[in-house]
Amino acid sequence: MHRFNVPFVLSICLVVAGCTSSRMDEILSPSSETTSSISRPDVPTPTVAVGAVKPVEAAAAVGVAALMPQPAVPEPFEASMPLAGMPVPAARPVAMLAPDMPAVGTAPRMRGKIYSRQFRDAKPINFGSRSPRSLPVHGVDVSRWQGEIDWPKLRSQGANFAYIKATDGGDHLDPMFRKNWRAAHEAGLKRGAYHFFYWCRVASEQADWFIRNVPKVPGALPPVIDVEYNGESSCKRRLSRAKVLEKMQVFMDRLERHYGQRPIIYTAPDFYSDNLEGAFPNHHFWLRSVAAHPSKVYPGRKWLFWQYSGSGLSHGVTGRIDLNAFHGSEDEWHRWASGTRG
Known part of the structure; x- marks a missing residue:
C-alpha cells in the first residue's frame, strides 16, 4: 500500500478549485439589462456563486479512503445534456387559446394545488369586467x-408558475437564475426560463448560449424569447420588420429542436405594433398589457399569458414583481402545463 501525502493533495485541490471558480466568474458575467418594468433596487443585489467548489475538509477529519481518487459524478445541472429516452406525448392546443404546438418532452404528473391570487398592486388598474382576477391561474416572472x-x-x-430570467445576448447569465430555478421547483411551482434577445448579436449564438445554461428537464414550461425595445441597452439598432422576424425564427427553431417545445413569444405593445402584428400565427404569445385587456391592445391576437402588472406586491418578495395570468381554466392549465393537452 502507498501512503498519501495529505498536505500535497490538499494544496492541489485548492489550486484547482481557485482556477475553476475564477474562470466561471469570467464566463458567466451578470447582465446590465433590465426587462419590462422591473427597476433596479437601491440596495445591492445578492449574487450566487456559479460552479463554486466546496472547501476541503480539515486533514484531521479526513481518512485515507476519502482522499482516494473517486469516479466522476455527472453534474446534475448540466444544460447541454439531453435526457435520452424521454417519452414525447402527442400535443394538442389549449381549447380556444392558441395554435398547435409540438409535443412536449415531459411525462404527465399529478396535478398540483392551484393557489388563489392574493397579490396586491402598487398601481392598481380597473380592468372592468375583463379583469385578470377572473382568471384562476396566476404566476410571476423574476x-x-x-x-x-x-x-x-x-x-x-x-404564484402557481414562474418564468425565470436565464440569459440575455450571447454571454450574459442572470446570477440568480440557478438558485431561482431550483428553489421554484422545490416550492412546487411550474417553472420556465426566458431569454432577453439582443438585436446586435447573432441569433444562433444567443440560442446556443441559452441552451448551454438552461437544462432540459421533465416538467419545465416551454422556453420564452423576450423581444422588446430597451432604452437601457447598449444595442441601439432598430432592424427592419423582415430582419426582426428572421432573427427570431432562427433563435426559436434552434430552441424547439433542442427542447422539443415551441418557444413562447413575450412582447410589449410598441414592439408588437412595429414588428409582430400578424406574424408567427403558430406560436403562443405572452403579452404585456398593464392598462387594458389584451384584446384592446393587441386586437385579433390569441394569447396564452397576460402580464397585467409590473408593480405587484407580495409576501416572499421585497419590492415589486411582475404579475401574470394564464388564459384558461384550471383544467386547461393542468393539461397544458403537463404537456398532455388532451
Whole structure:
C-alpha cells in the first residue's frame, strides 16, 4: 500500500478549485439589462456563486479512503445534456387559446394545488369586467432584481408558475437564475426560463448560449424569447420588420429542436405594433398589457399569458414583481402545463 501525502493533495485541490471558480466568474458575467418594468433596487443585489467548489475538509477529519481518487459524478445541472429516452406525448392546443404546438418532452404528473391570487398592486388598474382576477391561474416572472425570494411564501400568495430570467445576448447569465430555478421547483411551482434577445448579436449564438445554461428537464414550461425595445441597452439598432422576424425564427427553431417545445413569444405593445402584428400565427404569445385587456391592445391576437402588472406586491418578495395570468381554466392549465393537452 502507498501512503498519501495529505498536505500535497490538499494544496492541489485548492489550486484547482481557485482556477475553476475564477474562470466561471469570467464566463458567466451578470447582465446590465433590465426587462419590462422591473427597476433596479437601491440596495445591492445578492449574487450566487456559479460552479463554486466546496472547501476541503480539515486533514484531521479526513481518512485515507476519502482522499482516494473517486469516479466522476455527472453534474446534475448540466444544460447541454439531453435526457435520452424521454417519452414525447402527442400535443394538442389549449381549447380556444392558441395554435398547435409540438409535443412536449415531459411525462404527465399529478396535478398540483392551484393557489388563489392574493397579490396586491402598487398601481392598481380597473380592468372592468375583463379583469385578470377572473382568471384562476396566476404566476410571476423574476430576475436578479427581485433579490432573495421566499418561494414557498410566494407560491402561497398565488404564484402557481414562474418564468425565470436565464440569459440575455450571447454571454450574459442572470446570477440568480440557478438558485431561482431550483428553489421554484422545490416550492412546487411550474417553472420556465426566458431569454432577453439582443438585436446586435447573432441569433444562433444567443440560442446556443441559452441552451448551454438552461437544462432540459421533465416538467419545465416551454422556453420564452423576450423581444422588446430597451432604452437601457447598449444595442441601439432598430432592424427592419423582415430582419426582426428572421432573427427570431432562427433563435426559436434552434430552441424547439433542442427542447422539443415551441418557444413562447413575450412582447410589449410598441414592439408588437412595429414588428409582430400578424406574424408567427403558430406560436403562443405572452403579452404585456398593464392598462387594458389584451384584446384592446393587441386586437385579433390569441394569447396564452397576460402580464397585467409590473408593480405587484407580495409576501416572499421585497419590492415589486411582475404579475401574470394564464388564459384558461384550471383544467386547461393542468393539461397544458403537463404537456398532455388532451
